[in-house]
Each structure stands twice: as C-alpha cells, then as structure tokens.
Amino acid sequence: MxxxxxxxxxxxxxxxxxxxxxxxxxxxxxxxxxxxxxxxxxxxxxxxxxxxxxxxxxxxxxxxxxxxxxxxxxxxxxxxxxxxxxxxxxxxxxxxxxxxxxxxxxxxxxxxxxxxxxxxxxxxxxxxTNRRISHVFVMDVPNYAETLFITDAAINIFPDLDAKRDIVQNAIDLFVQIGLGSHPRVALLSAVETVTTKIPSTIDAAALCKMAERGQINGGILDGPLAFDNAVDPKAAEIKGIKSPVAGRAQILVVPDLEAGNMLAKNLTFLAKADAAGIALGARVPIVLTSRxxxxxxxxxxxxxxxxxxxxxxxxxxxxxx
Missing domain, CATH: 3.40.50.10950 (Rossmann fold)
Known part of the structure; x- marks a missing residue:
C-alpha cells in the first residue's frame, strides 16, 4: 500500500x-x-x-x-x-x-x-551549545502517511557541511524525542539523484551519508542525493531505479539551503493545505518559533x-x- x-x-x-x-x-x-x-x-x-x-x-x-x-x-x-x-x-x-x-x-x-x-x-x-542551532518544520501533510520534517528552512541560510551535520542530527534527535520512532529515514535533497561537481549539494549529500556510516551522525538512516519526487513517492523512486530504505518513504527532508526549504514548506502549506509547526533546536532548550x-x-x-x-x-x- x-x-x-x-x-x-x-x-x-x-x-x-x-x-x-x-x-x-x-x-x-x-x-x-x-x-x-x-x-x-x-x-x-x-x-x-x-x-x-x-x-x-x-x-x-x-x-x-x-x-x-x-x-x-x-x-x-x-x-x-x-x-x-x-x-x-x-x-x-x-x-x-x-x-x-x-x-x-x-x-x-x-x-x-x-x-x-x-x-x-x-x-x-x-x-x-556545541551543536549548531537549526530549525525544523514538522509538517502534517494531507495524503502523505508520514509526519514530515523539513530542515533547515528558517535559520541557516547557506549551511556548510559541518552545519548540515548538526542540522541532520538535531532533526533525528527531535524525531526520537517526540516519540515518532527510532532510526528515522532521512532524505538529503538536491535537484538530481547522482553525485556531480556541478551541483555542490549532491556532494554534501554523499559526504553526509559517509559521515553517518562512520558514526559522525547517529540514529538515522540516510540516503542522498535524492530529488524531492523520489524521496517521497515510491513510484517515482521505482521509475528511477532507486533501491533504498529511504527513497519514496522519507520522514526527514534535509534541504540544500534556507531558500529551498522555505519554498518547499510554504508550497506544502498553501498548495497541499499542510499544517506547519516550527521549532528551533541545538540551544540549551527547545525554542518555539510560531508565525502569525x-x-x-x-x-x-x-x-x-x-x-x-x-x-x-x-x-x-x-x-x-x-
């Protein structure tokens, strides 16, 4: 199903x-x-x-x-x-x-x-703290089975690889803390599914996957680069021939930069009629960042x-x- x-x-x-x-x-x-x-x-x-x-x-x-x-x-x-x-x-x-x-x-x-x-x-x-502060939109999207995290769409404008490591870890930790399960499926988004020097976010995605393999990111299942369609739609992943525990079933979407994340979250909110709850992580306490x-x-x-x-x-x- x-x-x-x-x-x-x-x-x-x-x-x-x-x-x-x-x-x-x-x-x-x-x-x-x-x-x-x-x-x-x-x-x-x-x-x-x-x-x-x-x-x-x-x-x-x-x-x-x-x-x-x-x-x-x-x-x-x-x-x-x-x-x-x-x-x-x-x-x-x-x-x-x-x-x-x-x-x-x-x-x-x-x-x-x-x-x-x-x-x-x-x-x-x-x-x-010693962790980079980042923001997570937790989306309740109609017609998608998972509670969908989008990060970072509000704080880090152009995060480098070290910042992305913390962004990913913050989101994984929140997923577990709020009781959604263990080892969430994390899709590292880009425009394409293959690694290419022409699109730096694909290189970051590949590096983050290797960092997870080496224990620098803990608690999640990472895959990327993945385009948005094959991150959330099983059929799209199948057509592209992508075999992965994450593809088509992502629970956390890690975007390349704030602009991409902000547009994605707002598209889901205003076109797909999703609700978007927001929280900032990585500080001494959780920070609730609401919008009017x-x-x-x-x-x-x-x-x-x-x-x-x-x-x-x-x-x-x-x-x-x-």
Missing amino acids: SAVQIEANTAPHAKYERLIAAARHVPPATTVVVHPCDETSLRGVCEAAEIGIIKPVLVGPLNKIKSTAARHDLDVEKFEIVDAPHSDAAAARGVELVHEGKGEVLMKGSLHTDELMRYVTATTGGLR ADTVRARLASCAMAVLSADARRRLHPVPAA
Whole structure:
C-alpha cells in the first residue's frame, strides 16, 4: 500500500492530534514566552496552558500584556508575568530566565524572530551549545502517511557541511524525542539523484551519508542525493531505479539551503493545505518559533513538540542554572 493510500484511511490532522495527546501525558514544561503582546500569541499560550502542556511565564510590558488579554477576553491572571519595557528587553530577560534555570522551553511571542534569536545566539549570555542551532518544520501533510520534517528552512541560510551535520542530527534527535520512532529515514535533497561537481549539494549529500556510516551522525538512516519526487513517492523512486530504505518513504527532508526549504514548506502549506509547526533546536532548550499565519492546531503542535523534547531532556540531561 502506498503512502497516499495509507493517509487516505486516516483522519485529517491526526498526526498533530497524536503529538498533542502525547504531550498531555508528560509533566507540563515551564515555558518562557517572550513579548506575547498580541491576540494571536496570547491566545496560543492560553490554549496550550488550558490543555495542560505548558506552564507559561510571560515576559514583556505588563500593562500591554494585560490590556491585550482584557481586550480579547483572555485570562492571564493565573500566569507569572515578568515586566520588561519593550520587545528587546523582553528577549534579553527571557534568555536570562533560561540561564537561571527558570524555563525549560523558550517561546516567541509578537516580536520578530531575528530579535529573539540575536539574544539566543549571542556569544556571551546566549543559549548556544556545541551543536549548531537549526530549525525544523514538522509538517502534517494531507495524503502523505508520514509526519514530515523539513530542515533547515528558517535559520541557516547557506549551511556548510559541518552545519548540515548538526542540522541532520538535531532533526533525528527531535524525531526520537517526540516519540515518532527510532532510526528515522532521512532524505538529503538536491535537484538530481547522482553525485556531480556541478551541483555542490549532491556532494554534501554523499559526504553526509559517509559521515553517518562512520558514526559522525547517529540514529538515522540516510540516503542522498535524492530529488524531492523520489524521496517521497515510491513510484517515482521505482521509475528511477532507486533501491533504498529511504527513497519514496522519507520522514526527514534535509534541504540544500534556507531558500529551498522555505519554498518547499510554504508550497506544502498553501498548495497541499499542510499544517506547519516550527521549532528551533541545538540551544540549551527547545525554542518555539510560531508565525502569525499559524493555525491553532499548528501552534499547539509546536508547543507539544517542545514539551516532549523538554521532557526527554529533563529525564536525560536536566537544564541547570548557569
């Protein structure tokens, strides 16, 4: 049975619903929400708190947060609010709270991603680890059986081979942490399926496969270069004569650069009507990066992934105060 046939027999959005249900079975994660000063971000926080998957700590202008909540009939009185005069100060204080061991998840509110990530990636006082920070879109695509990861489509513009190694490892780790299974199938995308010096991404793909063979990438099954069609469609892979455990059944798509990934994710969102939840990895804590265009379901799924990842980290490597 093909992936398309399998998905046709499942309920719409069932993939996200399973993630949200799983997050409700682990302890809620204390979540530092930076500058939640519009209806969309505050409503997302309230809904995630209401179903019991996060314990929010709101960081931003106290009066603005409360007035926004009152205007849209949202109850924030039960949440801790840390006053900060503006978005820049809120980003700085939010990162500080994580350093103080007062947050297991960091969540973007109504400020620009760059403004938050500037403090996250700061050399002094940031949340960097020895792993490159990268972004994963976790897609609930109608007519595709798998929960589909696309990485990196939001942070690393033109990643080199070392950065791609971390991008792949971050995605594999998340796949396992949120309970989707072990040894995910990772497709390293390019325009063609053969290695050629004319297309550098094919050489990177081949090198990443060798790195996995030598233990430099762990926990996944890698293949590439693969074009998008033969990464996700068994028939396309068969026509091309590609025999691989990944081809036609990919669970993680690693794109050559941010432009390709961003266009792929948005094509799936707006043409295939997929939901796209987003999370940044490789920092001291998972970072929920939502968009104003996100559906309620996608926002809850983003929180659910961060909570499941935080729970896995909590059990293995608790985040200490710096």
